[in-house]
Amino acid sequence: MAEVKKIAVISGDGIGPEVIAEAEKVLKKTEEVFGYRFETEHGLFGGIAIDQKGTPLPQDTLDMCKNADAVLLGAVGGPQWDNNPKELRPETGLLGIRKALGLFSNIRPAVIFDCLKDASTLKPEVLEGTDLIVVRELTGGIYFGEKFRRDGDNGQEAVDTCVYNVQEIERIARQAFEIARTRSKKLASVDKANVLETSRLWRETVIRISADYPDVELEHVLVDNCAMQLLRRPSSFDVIVTENMFGDILSDEAAMLTGSIGMLSSASLGEGAFGLYEPVHGSAPDIAGQGAANPIATILSVALMFRLTFGYHDAAEAIERAVKEVLDAGHRTGDIAVDKSTAIGTTAMGDLIVDAIRK
Ligand code: NAI
Ligand code: MG
DSSP states (O other), rough: OOOHHHHHHEESSHHHHHHHHHHHHHHHHHHHHHOOEEEEEEEETTHHHHHHHHHSHHHHHHHHHHHHHHHHEEEEOOGGGTTTTTTSSHHHHHHHHHHTTTTEEHHHHEEGGGGGGGGGSSSHHHHOOOOEEEEEEEESSTSOOOOEEEEEEEEEEEEEOOOOHHHHHHHHHHHHHHHHTTTEEEEEEETTTTHHHHHHHHHEEEEEEETTTTSSEEEEHHHEEEHHHHHHOGGOOSSSEEOHHHHHHHHHHHHHTTTTTOEEEEEEEEEESSSSESSSSSTTTTTTTTTTOHHHHHHHHHHHHIIIIIIIIHHHHHHHHHHHHHTTOOOGGGGGGGGGGBBBOOOHHHHHHHHHHOO
16 A cells, blocks of 8 residues: 555635645546545635635644645635735745745746647747746745835835845755756756846856756856747757746746646745645636636646655656646637637536546
8 A cells, every 4th residue: 555645735715726626636536546645634825814814824734734745735815915914915925835844946847738839829830849947946035035115315215135145046056957967957047147146146156066967068048038038949948947036937938838827837845855836827816716727737736746746657647648638639728728619617627637547
């Protein structure tokens, strides 16, 4: 009998519960097909936790995550909490949970599914062969720096500070080099070293770490140039490593190469095997409650969990194969359908994928 793996499940807000329900069906099916055993526990997080418990990240939810082998998260946030003070905002919970769990990198694969090339706004020949990973630093940078307002000579001023230390850069650089080693051994380090001091430290540090990885080909790309090259020659990238805010923006741009944010999985990792897995997209308040959300990003996040945390490569492949099979058969949710009138809903898509999972 396989060892029982504990998975902390957090549905969150908006479409979160809808897509998580489909991912849980996938977990159950892989137990049946592969004999793996999962124990799931559910916790409140984000907007719903603010409403019910007065904080976006309740202590019992955090404890549940710390006791688990992995966390599966839907999405959090929504317009009803946007004007709350900072400590009562869902995004504060998101930043807090990553920090509390020691997660310092966010891994986002962007892979082109051949049958979806028509869903992208880019020409198929530009997209051909695109299979890249963005490794984004999660704990430092401008999102975590000191923020304040002050009175300036010309009225009120707002200040956000960007801070990085060498240790933060070293550990993310090593992780990116390690990932590049398992792929086509190409790493693009993205910075803005022509103007930012944090970027100069970033570049110096990445160059120093690269001495330990002579087999990996390293290039440095300025962030604005990277934004252009992702649209011009996406297939030339393999692993991209960058700081928090640049990574936030570039990974959303990379997401669009594939045609829909509804297709993209992600992992947040620290030291060791523990990880938090979630779709790249948010809570999509515009389509929440309609049963229209694409569950594939969340389902592929389960596959990523099987690969990176549990080492269940057979089940991960089975899930990825099932997704491809269902897409190849022409089934589409609204976000990836060319003819929207033929689109199927969240549950129907989940059921088709579950049915297609086999050894
Ligand atoms: P979003 O990703 O929620 O939505 C952007 C657009 O993509 C919307 O038109 C939405 O309908 C569509 N979309 C997203 N996921 C989809 C799916 N699975 N299937 C079909 N269509 C999908 O980003 P937005 O609108 O910027 O943010 C909405 C809320 O989500 C905000 O409160 C934001 O703070 C939060 N958010 C949370 C994240 C998280 O929990 N990790 C990440 C990003 C945003
Ligand atoms: Mg984003």
